[in-house]
Amino acid sequence: MNAIEVEGISKHYGSLRAVDGVSLSIESGTIFGLLGPNGAGKTTLIAMLVTMRRPTSGSARVNGFDITKQADSVRKSIGIVFQDPSLDDELTARENLELHAAMYAVPKQVRHGRIEEVIKLVGLEKHLKQQVKTFSGGMKRRLEIARGLVHHPKILFLDEPTIGLDPQTRAGIWDYIKKLNEKEGITIILTTHYMDEADSTCQRVGIIDSGKIIALDTPENLKNTLGGDVISIKCGGTDQCVNEISQLKWVKGAVKHGGFVDVRVEKGEEKIPKILRLMEQHGIPVESVSLHKPSLDDVFLHYTGKTIREDEAGPRDAMRLRRRAWGHRK
Amino acid sequence: MNREIEGIYALWKRELITFARSKSRVIGSLGMPFFFLAILGTGLNNAFPLPTGGNYLQFITPGIIGMVLMFGSMFSGIIVLMDRQFGFLKETLVAPISRLSIVVGKALGGATTAMIQGTIIMVIALFLGAQIQILDVAMLFAFMFLISIMFVSLGIAIASTLQDMHGFQLIMNFMIMPLFFLSGALFPLSSAPEPLRIISMLDPLTYGVNGLRFILLGHSDVSFGVSLAVTSAFTVVFIAIAMYLFNRIEE
Ligand SMILES: Nc1ncnc2c1ncn2[C@@H]1O[C@H](COP(=O)(O)OP(=O)(O)OP(=O)(O)O)[C@@H](O)[C@H]1O
Numbered sequence: 001m002n003a004i005e006v007e008g009i010s011k012h013y014g015s016l017r018a019v020d021g022v023s024l025s026i027e028s029g030t031i032f033g034l035l036g037p038n039g040a041g042k043t044t045l046i047a048m049l050v051t052m053r054r055p056t057s058g059s060a061r062v063n064g065f066d067i068t069k070q071a072d073s074v075r076k077s078i079g080i081v082f083q084d085p086s087l088d089d090e091l092t093a094r095e096n097l098e099l100h101a102a103m104y105a106v107p108k109q110v111r112h113g114r115i116e117e118v119i120k121l122v123g124l125e126k127h128l129k130q131q132v133k134t135f136s137g138g139m140k141r142r143l144e145i146a147r148g149l150v151h152h153p154k155i156l157f158l159d160e161p162t163i164g165l166d167p168q169t170r171a172g173i174w175d176y177i178k179k180l181n182e183k184e185g186i187t188i189i190l191t192t193h194y195m196d197e198a199d200s201t202c203q204r205v206g207i208i209d210s211g212k213i214i215a216l217d218t219p220e221n222l223k224n225t226l227g228g229d230v231i232s233i234k235c236g237g238t239d240q241c242v243n244e245i246s247q248l249k250w251v252k253g254a255v256k257h258g259g260f261v262d263v264r265v266e267k268g269e270e271k272i273p274k275i276l277r278l279m280e281q282h283g284i285p286v287e288s289v290s291l292h293k294p295s296l297d298d299v300f301l302h303y304t305g306k307t308i309r310e311d312e313a314g315p316r317d318a319m320r321l322r323r324r325a326w327g328h329r330k
Numbered sequence: 331m332n333r334e335i336e337g338i339y340a341l342w343k344r345e346l347i348t349f350a351r352s353k354s355r356v357i358g359s360l361g362m363p364f365f366f367l368a369i370l371g372t373g374l375n376n377a378f379p380l381p382t383g384g385n386y387l388q389f390i391t392p393g394i395i396g397m398v399l400m401f402g403s404m405f406s407g408i409i410v411l412m413d414r415q416f417g418f419l420k421e422t423l424v425a426p427i428s429r430l431s432i433v434v435g436k437a438l439g440g441a442t443t444a445m446i447q448g449t450i451i452m453v454i455a456l457f458l459g460a461q462i463q464i465l466d467v468a469m470l471f472a473f474m475f476l477i478s479i480m481f482v483s484l485g486i487a488i489a490s491t492l493q494d495m496h497g498f499q500l501i502m503n504f505m506i507m508p509l510f511f512l513s514g515a516l517f518p519l520s521s522a523p524e525p526l527r528i529i530s531m532l533d534p535l536t537y538g539v540n541g542l543r544f545i546l547l548g549h550s551d552v553s554f555g556v557s558l559a560v561t562s563a564f565t566v567v568f569i570a571i572a573m574y575l576f577n578r579i580e581e
């Protein structure tokens with residue numbers, strides 16, 4: 001069975017097509033990652049699936065329920081962790097979870113047990129009585145994940161679950177996510193900027209750019225279709241470098257990004273000397289050369305012409321990070 | 331149905347918890363009315379004869395209670411804006427409960443906290459020596475509730491149209507303060523100049539203050555029947571507007 005079926009869904013804001021005719025299906029019990037640069041439409045697509053925004057056209061079914069005609073049934077069957085913080089900072093962790101349980105009509109008899117269960121899952125059981133405003137960014141994120149699970153949803157949506165957190169906390173959160181999927185069989189749909197984490201967590205990924213899905217497969221298959229090796233050259237005059245290299249017949253592709261040129265070839269180790277010689281002939285200064293197997297980063301670069309890097313976060317992210325770091329009170 | 335009531339109850343409780351935790355909000359909201367009573371009230375107590383008889387502290391006590399109810403409940407309504415800015419509103423908007431229940435929970439919570447503040451200021455007035463007699467306790471609280479619901483709804487309506495907190499100061503200065511001063515809380519309308527009196531008749535708080543004055547002092551510029559009828563009418567209209575505007579919020 002498919003947890004999600006999307007058919008030609010679009011969302012327009014004036015003349016902007018934030019999501020542009022997306023179709024995809026996601027099998028129950030899998031972890032699906034939606035990857036894309038800033039402003040690609042990831043949050044907008046999720047917002048439509050969780051019935052928060054109405055699609056301009058197209059339709060989707062979530063757990064078999066139509067997102068426009070059966071919004072209430074959709075809502076009861078899903079959990080959501082938003083990209084931006086959404087806890088009540090004045091309330092304690094327990095009060096936040098209780099409020100959620102009440103709004104999702106979790107029966108009174110089981111409420112207490114459920115709260116204990118989800119709080120243990122994210123390892124915050126010692127902090128139940130603490131006001132959320134005293135929590136660190138990572139603790140807040142974990143509490144939001146716990147909250148999304150209180151009503152035992154069949155699907156959990158996670159929009160950038162680890163953005164702005166330190167690597168250790170991020171690793172912890174991915175562990176929880178995998179555990180949830182394995183033990184509880186929950187379907188997980190997430191977006192992330194961390195390609196390596198998406199690679200090791202997601203069974204399938206979709207790459208979205210300018211509102212359109214441009215690649216959809218397992219991380220393994222996506223990397224294999226790129227094939228061979230990637231040679232990363234740091235050099236001056238990247239334009240000229242791309243020009244020269246593209247003319248070689250054994251080069252499968254060359255793209256530049258931020259002072260680097262990535263070249264896709266077979267048997268990379270044999271090609272490095274040849275490339276260096278060529279660079280020397282044309283007087284292009286080379287600072288460094290490295291060789292690696294294609295990663296999801298390379299796949300992403302190949303399809304979107306952009307890299308995703310945490311330090312290249314746009315102004316919107318910067319604001320989010322700041323808000324998360326400072327916390328906020330009334 | 332049961333689910334909606336549970337949700338309303340939980341949201342109501344949230345308002346009370348938040349209120350109880352923010353000492354500064356409680357104290358801050360009672361500061362100004364306290365000074366009105368303690369300084370203006372006692373200072374002017376015997377300064378001039380009132381057309382209605384009695385002394386000035388006694389006269390302004392219902393007005394100050396009305397003011398506390400209006401400030402408190404308007405503020406609760408406008409907090410929707412903060413919930414929106416800090417993201418919590420999203421959590422409620424995607425929950426499987428209706429928007430109607432969200433508004434009702436919010437309004438009942440805001441009204442409850444406003445009534446608590448109103449009751450506190452009434453007790454303070456008694457301690458300062460205001461001679462009020464409560465003709466009918468049930469009627470007093472019912473009327474206080476009506477006033478609070480009216481202004482909470484107005485607050486929610488305003489908050490639903492604003493994008494952020496920047497407009498808040500504007501509303502404070504150009505809406506809440508004039509409504510308070512025009513309501514006849516501090517002076518008898520019967521001796522006010524004609525134009526002022528006419529404008530006052532458009533102020534919803536005028537009827538709130540006059541209703542309270544009748545319940546607490548036994549007399550008022552506007553008869554109790556009219557006060558009750560007009561306050562009820564304003565309440566219904568403001569609730570309808572609040573519902574309509576809140577329904578249109580996208581996240
Ligand atoms: N309410 C709105 N009104 C107008 N434009 C919007 C609105 N919400 C989103 N957009 C625009 O739609 C596009 C997609 O935004 P969206 O938030 O879905 O991107 P995203 O992929 O989640 O990006 P990020 O990685 O930064 O979170 C952007 O260009 C954004 O500016």
Ligand SMILES: [Mg+2]
Binds near residue numbers: 042043044
């Ligand atoms: Mg986003």
